[in-house]
Amino acid sequence: MADNRNNGEKQRHTIALLVENQPGVLARIATLFSAKGYNILSVSVGETIDPEISRITLVTEGHPFIIEQIVKQLRKLIDVIKVLDLTASGEDYVERELVLVKVSARGEARAEAMRIAQIFRGNIVDVSPETFVIEFTGNEGKINAALSLLKECGIREVIRTGKVAVLRGPKSLKIS
Amino acid sequence: MKLKGADMFWEVLIKEGVEVVFGLPGGAVINIYDSYPKYKDKVKHVLVRHEQAAVHAADGYARSTGKPGVALVTSGPGGTNTVTGIATAYMDSSPVVVFTGQVPTALIGNDAFQEADIVGITRPCTKHNYLVKSTADLPRIIKEALYIASTGRPGPVLVDMPKDVIVGEAEFVYPESVKRRGYNPNIKGHPAQVKKAVEAMIKAERPLIYAGGGINWSGAFDELKKLAETIHAPVTLTLMGLGAFPGDHPLFIGMLGMHGTYAANMAVTECDLLIAIGARFDDRVTGKVEDFAPDAVKIHIDIDPASISKNVVVDIPIVGDAKVVLNQILDELKKADVDWEKKHRRWLERINYWMREYPLTYERSDQVIKPQMVVETIYDLTQGKAYICTEVGQHQMWAAQFYKHKYPRHFISSGGLGTMGFGFPAAIGVQVAHPDALVIDIAGDGSFQMNLQELATVAQYNLPVKVIIINNGYLGMVRQWQQLFFDRVYSETDISIQPDFVKLAEAYGIRGMRVEKPSELKTALKEAFEYKGAVVVDVRVDREENVLPMVPAGASVRQMILTEPKTDTNGEALKRMRPINFPS
Numbered sequence: 001m002a003d004n005r006n007n008g009e010k011q012r013h014t015i016a017l018l019v020e021n022q023p024g025v026l027a028r029i030a031t032l033f034s035a036k037g038y039n040i041l042s043v044s045v046g047e048t049i050d051p052e053i054s055r056i057t058l059v060t061e062g063h064p065f066i067i068e069q070i071v072k073q074l075r076k077l078i079d080v081i082k083v084l085d086l087t088a089s090g091e092d093y094v095e096r097e098l099v100l101v102k103v104s105a106r107g108e109a110r111a112e113a114m115r116i117a118q119i120f121r122g123n124i125v126d127v128s129p130e131t132f133v134i135e136f137t138g139n140e141g142k143i144n145a146a147l148s149l150l151k152e153c154g155i156r157e158v159i160r161t162g163k164v165a166v167l168r169g170p171k172s173l174k175i176s
Numbered sequence: 177m178k179l180k181g182a183d184m185f186w187e188v189l190i191k192e193g194v195e196v197v198f199g200l201p202g203g204a205v206i207n208i209y210d211s212y213p214k215y216k217d218k219v220k221h222v223l224v225r226h227e228q229a230a231v232h233a234a235d236g237y238a239r240s241t242g243k244p245g246v247a248l249v250t251s252g253p254g255g256t257n258t259v260t261g262i263a264t265a266y267m268d269s270s271p272v273v274v275f276t277g278q279v280p281t282a283l284i285g286n287d288a289f290q291e292a293d294i295v296g297i298t299r300p301c302t303k304h305n306y307l308v309k310s311t312a313d314l315p316r317i318i319k320e321a322l323y324i325a326s327t328g329r330p331g332p333v334l335v336d337m338p339k340d341v342i343v344g345e346a347e348f349v350y351p352e353s354v355k356r357r358g359y360n361p362n363i364k365g366h367p368a369q370v371k372k373a374v375e376a377m378i379k380a381e382r383p384l385i386y387a388g389g390g391i392n393w394s395g396a397f398d399e400l401k402k403l404a405e406t407i408h409a410p411v412t413l414t415l416m417g418l419g420a421f422p423g424d425h426p427l428f429i430g431m432l433g434m435h436g437t438y439a440a441n442m443a444v445t446e447c448d449l450l451i452a453i454g455a456r457f458d459d460r461v462t463g464k465v466e467d468f469a470p471d472a473v474k475i476h477i478d479i480d481p482a483s484i485s486k487n488v489v490v491d492i493p494i495v496g497d498a499k500v501v502l503n504q505i506l507d508e509l510k511k512a513d514v515d516w517e518k519k520h521r522r523w524l525e526r527i528n529y530w531m532r533e534y535p536l537t538y539e540r541s542d543q544v545i546k547p548q549m550v551v552e553t554i555y556d557l558t559q560g561k562a563y564i565c566t567e568v569g570q571h572q573m574w575a576a577q578f579y580k581h582k583y584p585r586h587f588i589s590s591g592g593l594g595t596m597g598f599g600f601p602a603a604i605g606v607q608v609a610h611p612d613a614l615v616i617d618i619a620g621d622g623s624f625q626m627n628l629q630e631l632a633t634v635a636q637y638n639l640p641v642k643v644i645i646i647n648n649g650y651l652g653m654v655r656q657w658q659q660l661f662f663d664r665v666y667s668e669t670d671i672s673i674q675p676d677f678v679k680l681a682e683a684y685g686i687r688g689m690r691v692e693k694p695s696e697l698k699t700a701l702k703e704a705f706e707y708k709g710a711v712v713v714d715v716r717v718d719r720e721e722n723v724l725p726m727v728p729a730g731a732s733v734r735q736m737i738l739t740e741p742k743t744d745t746n747g748e749a750l751k752r753m754r755p756i757n758f759p760s
Contacts, residue, residue: 019358020358024295024299024307027296027299028299031299031300032300035300065485068485069482069486072481072482073482075481075482076480076481076482077358078303078304078324078356078358078359079304079358080358081357081358082358175357
């Protein structure tokens with residue numbers, strides 16, 4: 001087993017799922033990941049235009065062999081209607097994450113935080129005499145860059161939504 | 177028509193053709209039981225003495241008929257007691273539907289009396305499960321549960337029914353069909369893959385068919401036989417597959433894996449084409465995966481895409497139902513112009529040589545009963561026609577090895593989970609499904625004690641189940657490992673202090689027998705099998721007999737231990753051995 005499982009480098013995959021919008025569905029997915037020893041790096045869930053269906057965007061990491069198993073195991077769940085491994089699909093896709101950062105904004109840090117927010121097209125959504133809350137959206141690279149620069153100012157809290165992703169162009173993930 | 181949930185429960189089961197429910201009442205399901213007398217002419221209820229047994233019995237029913245087995249239990253401990261049964265069914269892909277009562281919806285999460293989050297607890301060991309939210313949903317959910325359990329790769333489904341759902345009334349709407357957009361098992365194999373598989377068969381010189389429990393669930397017995405006979409390929413079966421191909425067929429080379437035959441394990445090692453059908457490359461089958469069929473092109477036919485390339489990477493995967501795919505292959509094979517017999521002659525000669533030189537064997541004795549002899553005698557007396565249930569351990573492996581499993585769905589054993597205590601309640605389920613058949617539980621003394629309360633069930637319904645205890649006063653399989661790999665430190669495996677099984681049976685009003693001499697064995701077993709009621713036979717066997725051949729865990733399947741190890745500590749161990757005794 002060891003031989004097969006460890007073939008190839010660990011990869012990070014973004015997987016999109018359409019699921020029944022019912023209680024317990026997320027628990028089923030979480031149980032699957034913990035029971036099989038898979039990793040969830042991030043997960044975000046929301047209702048689709050059809051209130052009976054939710055869309056989940058899940059980021060996971062593993063050897064190619066494990067990723068293949070994850071997709072197959074997800075498909076086995078009765079409440080999971082559709083699974084698309086965006087990373088493996090060969091299609092282009094847009095991925096975004098929203099982050100709220102509470103940073104110290106006293107003295108020199110105040111101007112610095114504002115400049116960084118501006119450079120990364122963040123919005124300052126809350127202001128107090130000693131802090132800003134800045135909202136950033138973007139892909140992982142952009143957000144990590146913004147956060148690492150903001151460290152200088154003093155980060156008090158970071159809240160990340162987890163990734164959402166969608167295929168570029170007219171193709172879309174839907175129930176056939 | 178308005179109906180109470182309790183009545184809907186029975187109405188739907190009857191409409192779905194459920195013949196029997198194994199169960200044990202309690203507060204949360206009392207209303208379902210209150211309704212039962214109205215329906216008792218149309219569906220049988222078998223009252224067990226422990227909820228675990230209800231699920232094993234339903235499982236035995238399912239395995240011996242191919243139809244879903246149904247269990248009904250109460251909330252809280254009623255549900256938690258079913259977990260081992262559910263996990264057992266899950267590992268062996270058995271279609272069992274378990275109905276649990278639940279505290280009223282308003283009390284859920286309140287730590288109410290006899291409340292357990294059984295849906296949460298069983299999530300990882302069910303194919304699917306439900307918490308019913310309203311009475312009106314009940315018919316649809318019951319129908320779905322039975323459908324999901326018995327289609328695709330079968331598996332257990334649990335339906336949790338809060339008391340208010342059971343007691344409440346709603347318009348009874350029986351759905352004619354099931355629609356689940358997230359559930360569409362793939363039945364037909366991809367034609368291109370089927371073609372590739374046949375091409376590989378044409379090319380191969382040393383093919384081997386390796387089939388498992390999937391043949392049973394799909395009912396692909398004739399197709400498997402036809403394939404083997406058409407391409408003239410030897411067949412090995414997993415524990416779960418035994419009986420799916422006739423055990424007395426000249427192309428059958430025995431079970432493979434940890435306690436498989438020499439021929440089967442060598443054939444796996446040397447084959448150039450492995451045709452896996454409804455089997456999942458379990459670690460007890462493959463041993464060290466790198467050395468499992470190392471030179472073979474591998475075809476894998478399985479209904480579950482997640483089983484394919486999970487443990488062993490295969491070359492030609494075919495997702496589909498075994499019966500359907502085998503028929504596709506047989507059709508495709510008709511076009512092939514090959515003298516299969518000639519092509520595989522040398523290979524079969526080699527396999528026959530292995531079978532002749534290293535058959536399953538043991539040292540016979542006229543002093544002490546050898547456990548293998550018990551199984552051989554059972555075969556002699558039944559000619560393979562009996563349903564053989566087993567518990568888990570040494571006796572299970574001997575039952576697999578020394579009984580020729582000739583008929584499908586006649587060997588019922590917990591393979592994946594390895595649940596001791598499975599066989600006896602499973603035998604109850606088998607006997608209920610086949611009232612006139614001879615149903616035998618080949619048991620170990622350890623395993624039997626894990627569910628012996630079901631003697632009362634057997635007594636209540638006059639079920640003529642025969643329990644043959646291969647009694648060596650040990651948790652024998654663990655003792656064997658201790659002997660072979662732990663320097664004979666028999667740590668906590670001696671269970672020679674045990675009840676008098678004869679008196680125990682008699683206490684339940686059942687016949688008990690004891691056999692201690694090889695010369696008496698055949699007569700005693702014959703008498704037991706001819707007796708019209710249940711019998712418990714305590715067969716005292718050689719205490720330190722080992723199951724051989726054995727592939728040590730993690731070793732290559734060709735590295736088999738073939739003969740009884742003789743070490744100088746032999747005598748020491750025998751001195752430490754207590755005679756089997758009853759507590760005074």
